[in-house]
Amino acid sequence: MTTETTRLADMANAIRALSMDAVQAANSGHPGMPMGMADVATVLFDEYLKFDPADPHWDDRDRFVLSAGHGSMLIYSLLHLSGYAHPTMDEIRNFRQLGSPCAGHPENFLLDGVECTTGPLGQGLAMAVGMALAERHLNAKYGDDLVDHRTWVIAGDGCLMEGINHEAVGLAGHLGLGRMIVLWDDNNITIDGSVELSSSEDVEARYRASKWHTVRCDGHDPADIRRALDEAIADPRPSLVACKTVIGKGAPNKQGTSATHGAPLGAEEIEAARKELGWTAEPFVIPGDIADAWKKTGERGAAAHQEWQQRFDADEDRAAAYTAGIKLPGADAGAVLQDYVRGLAAEPKKVATRKASEMALGPLTAAFPNMIGGSADLTGSNNTKTKSTGPITAGDYEGSYVYYGIREFGMAAAMNGMALHGGIAPYGGTFLIFSDYCRNAVRLSALQQVGVTYVFTHDSIGLGEDGPTHQPVEQVMSLRLIPNLNVMRPCDTIETAECWAIALANEKTPSVLALSRQNLPQLRGEGDEAWDAGANKSAKGAYRLKSAEAARKVILIATGSEVELACDVAKSLEADGIGADVISMPCMELFEAQDASYKEDLLPNVAPSEILRVSIEAGVTLGWERYTMANGLNIGLDRFGASAPAEQLFERFGFTVDAIVPQIKAKLGE
Ligand SMILES: Cc1ncc(C[n+]2csc(CCOP(=O)(O)OP(=O)(O)O)c2C)c(N)n1
Numbered sequence: 117m118t119t120e121t122t123r124l125a126d127m128a129n130a131i132r133a134l135s136m137d138a139v140q141a142a143n144s145g146h147p148g149m150p151m152g153m154a155d156v157a158t159v160l161f162d163e164y165l166k167f168d169p170a171d172p173h174w175d176d177r178d179r180f181v182l183s184a185g186h187g188s189m190l191i192y193s194l195l196h197l198s199g200y201a202h203p204t205m206d207e208i209r210n211f212r213q214l215g216s217p218c219a220g221h222p223e224n225f226l227l228d229g230v231e232c233t234t235g236p237l238g239q240g241l242a243m244a245v246g247m248a249l250a251e252r253h254l255n256a257k258y259g260d261d262l263v264d265h266r267t268w269v270i271a272g273d274g275c276l277m278e279g280i281n282h283e284a285v286g287l288a289g290h291l292g293l294g295r296m297i298v299l300w301d302d303n304n305i306t307i308d309g310s311v312e313l314s315s316s317e318d319v320e321a322r323y324r325a326s327k328w329h330t331v332r333c334d335g336h337d338p339a340d341i342r343r344a345l346d347e348a349i350a351d352p353r354p355s356l357v358a359c360k361t362v363i364g365k366g367a368p369n370k371q372g373t374s375a376t377h378g379a380p381l382g383a384e385e386i387e388a389a390r391k392e393l394g395w396t397a398e399p400f401v402i403p404g405d406i407a408d409a410w411k412k413t414g415e416r417g418a419a420a421h422q423e424w425q426q427r428f429d430a431d432e433d434r435a436a437a438y439t440a441g442i443k444l445p446g447a448d449a450g451a452v453l454q455d456y457v458r459g460l461a462a463e464p465k466k467v468a469t470r471k472a473s474e475m476a477l478g479p480l481t482a483a484f485p486n487m488i489g490g491s492a493d494l495t496g497s498n499n500t501k502t503k504s505t506g507p508i509t510a511g512d513y514e515g516s517y518v519y520y521g522i523r524e525f526g527m528a529a530a531m532n533g534m535a536l537h538g539g540i541a542p543y544g545g546t547f548l549i550f551s552d553y554c555r556n557a558v559r560l561s562a563l564q565q566v567g568v569t570y571v572f573t574h575d576s577i578g579l580g581e582d583g584p585t586h587q588p589v590e591q592v593m594s595l596r597l598i599p600n601l602n603v604m605r606p607c608d609t610i611e612t613a614e615c616w617a618i619a620l621a622n623e624k625t626p627s628v629l630a631l632s633r634q635n636l637p638q639l640r641g642e643g644d645e646a647w648d649a650g651a652n653k654s655a656k657g658a659y660r661l662k663s664a665e666a667a668r669k670v671i672l673i674a675t676g677s678e679v680e681l682a683c684d685v686a687k688s689l690e691a692d693g694i695g696a697d698v699i700s701m702p703c704m705e706l707f708e709a710q711d712a713s714y715k716e717d718l719l720p721n722v723a724p725s726e727i728l729r730v731s732i733e734a735g736v737t738l739g740w741e742r743y744t745m746a747n748g749l750n751i752g753l754d755r756f757g758a759s760a761p762a763e764q765l766f767e768r769f770g771f772t773v774d775a776i777v778p779q780i781k782a783k784l785g786e
Pocket residue numbers: 148149184186235236237238271272273274275278301303305306307363377
C-alpha cells in the first residue's frame with residue numbers, strides 16, 4: 117500500500133473505531149453504516165467537501181447531509197476528527213446519553229456541522245433538494261463570487277426506498293440541481309436482511325429517468341471513489357453515486373449482514389475487528405499521526421474561506437446587497453403590513469381567508485424578495501402566488517415561486533431545506549387535508565426550529581362539494597398536537613394579515629395558516645385604524661372580539677370561519693338578555709404562552725353555572741375541553757363531512773344560530 121492509501125485507510129479506521137466503541141458504550145446505536153461508509157466519507161471530507169470547522173456557519177460552505185441518520189456516529193466522528201469544537205471526545209463517549217449533543221440521531225440544534233435533523237428516512241435527501249435550490253437561487257442573485265457551493269448527501273437503501281425519494285428526485289431532476297450529489301450507501305442490506313427481500317427496483321434507472329446522472333464506484337477504494345466524484349461534479353445534472361459497500365466493514369464475522377445495522381457488535385467482535393483493522397489504540401483514543409491527518413483535513417478549507425472573505429470585503433456595495441438580501445423578514449413584516457391593514461380598517465373586505473392571505477402576501481413578497489413561495493399544484497386555490505413572485509426554473513433560478521407539482525411531502529421537506537440553508541423564508545401551500553401527506557416534514561420543521569410557513573387552505577366542511585375526502589375534520593386539532601408549531605386559523609382579512617406577521621416574526625417556530633375557501637365577512641376594523649405591529653391582537657393567540665352587553669353568562673370561543681357564527685349566536689343571546697363575550701382564538705399555542713392574568717381576564721375561572729364556556733369550530737371537539745372545562749359546551753364535527761354546498765353542510769351539521777342557541781340555553785337551565 118502507498119503511504120497515501122495507508123493515510124486514508126487509517127483515517128477511515130478512526131471513524132470505524134469511534135463508531136463501534138461509542139455504540140458499544142451506549143449499548144445501543146448503529147455501527148454498520150458508519151463502518152461501511154467510512155472510506156467514502158473520508159475521501160469526501162479530505163478532498164472534496166468545502167468546509168471550515170473554525171466557522172461552521174460560513175455561508176458559502178458546502179452542505180453535508182447525513183440522510184441515513186441512524187448512522188449518526190459517522191457524522192459525530194467526522195465533526196470531531198476534523199476539528200469542530202463539538203462534539204468533544206467526552207461527548208462522543210456519552211453517545212446517546214442525556215446531555216450529550218451526540219443524540220441517537222443527528223439534531224441540527226445540538227451541533228454545528230449538522231445541517232439538518234435526520235433519522236426519518238428519506239427526508240434528509242429531500243431537505244438537501246431545498247438546500248441545493250436555495251444555493252442556486254442565491255447564486256443567481258449574488259453571483260459565483262459569494263455563492264458557489266455544493267450539497268452532498270449520504271443516503272442509504274432506506275432513504276432511496278421511501279416514497280418521498282420519488283418526490284425529491286423528481287423535483288431535483290426537473291429543476292436541474294446539478295450541484296447536488298447523493299452518495300448512496302449501496303450495501304444491499306436493511307434491517308430485515310437483504311434488500312432482495314423487499315425490492316427489485318433498478319434505482320439508478322429510476323434516477324436517470326428523472327434527469328439525474330448516475331455513476332457507480334467501489335466504496336472501499338479511494339481511487340475509484342475519486343473517479344466517481346469527479347464524474348459527478350463534471351456532469352451538469354444532479355448525481356447519484358452508487359457506492360458499493362459492505363455494511364459493518366471491518367467486523368470480520370458480522371460485516372455484510374444486517375446484524376451490524378442497529379446493535380452493538382459486542383466485545384468479542386470488536387476485539388476481532390481491532391485485529392482485522394490493525395487498530396491497537398484504546399477505545400476513544402486516536403493515535404497522534406491519525407489525529408494530525410484529520411486535523412489537516414479540517415484545516416484545508418480555511419484558505420477557501422479566506423478567499424471568499426476577501427471577495428466579500430472587496431466590493432462593499434455587493435456585500436451590503438447580499439447581507440440585506442439574505443436577511444429574513446422577521447419583525448419587519450408587521451411594519452410592511454401596516455398600511456395594508458389600516459386600509460382594511462377603512463374599507464372592509466369580505467373575502468375568503470385564502471384570498472386575504474394572497475392580499476397580505478402582496479406587500480410582503482414585494483418587500484422581501486427572499487420569500488420563496490410555492491404550491492403543490494394548487495396555486496390558484498392556495499392563492500400563494502403574487503405579482504412579485506416569478507417562477508423558479510432550471511433555466512432561471514432567480515425567481516421566487518416554485519411549482520412543486522403534486523409533491524406535498526417533497527415540498528415541505530424542500531422548504532425545511534431552504535430554511536436550514538439560510539437566507540430564505542419559504543412558504544408553500546396545499547389543501548389542509550393533505551397536510552397529512554407531509555405531516556412528518558411539518559413535524560421536522562418544528563423539531564428543527566425553522567421558520568417555514570404552511571399555507572393550508574380549504575380548512576373545513578366549508579369547502580363544500582368536494583366532499584369528505586377533502587374536508588378536514590381532525591387536521592387542525594391534530595396539528596395543534598405538534599410542539600413548537602403555531603397553528604393559526606384567522607377569521608378575516610385583518611387576522612390573516614396579523615397571522616402572516618406572526619409567522620414571519622417567529623424564525624424558530626414554523627406556522628400553519630389554516631385558511632377558508634369560502635368568503636368571510638371582515639369582523640375586525642374598529643379600532644384598527646392606527647394598526648401597527650404592536651397592535652397585533654392575534655399575537656396573543658386569543659382576544660375578546662366582542663364584550664357581553666347584558667350580564668355575562670356565556671363566553672363563546674371560536675376560530676376562523678366560525679367566529680362570524682359566534683358573533684351571530686352572541687347577538688341572539690343578547691336579544692334574550694343573556695350576555696355573551698366572543699373570543700376569537702386564532703392560535704391556541706400563542707394563547708397558552710400568555711401570562712395568567714391575561715388568560716384569567718379572557719377566561720375567568722368561575723363555575724360553568726355562573727359563566728358557560730362554549731367552543732365553536734368546524735372540526736373535532738377533542739381538545740376544546742381545555743378551555744370549556746368539564747361542563748362546557750363544544751360545538752364541532754366529530755364525524756366525516758359530506759358532499760354538498762357549504763351552506764347546506766353547515767346547516768346539516770348544526771353550525772347555525774338556531775341549532776346552537778337552544779343548546780346553550782339548555783346548559784344554562786333557561
Ligand atoms: C421513515 C422511517 N421508517 C423506518 C425507519 C426505521 N429504520 C431505521 S434504519 C432502517 C433501515 C434502513 O436501511 P438502510 O438505509 O439500507 O440502512 P443500513 O441498514 O444499510 O444502514 C429502518 C427501517 C426510519 N428511521 N425512518
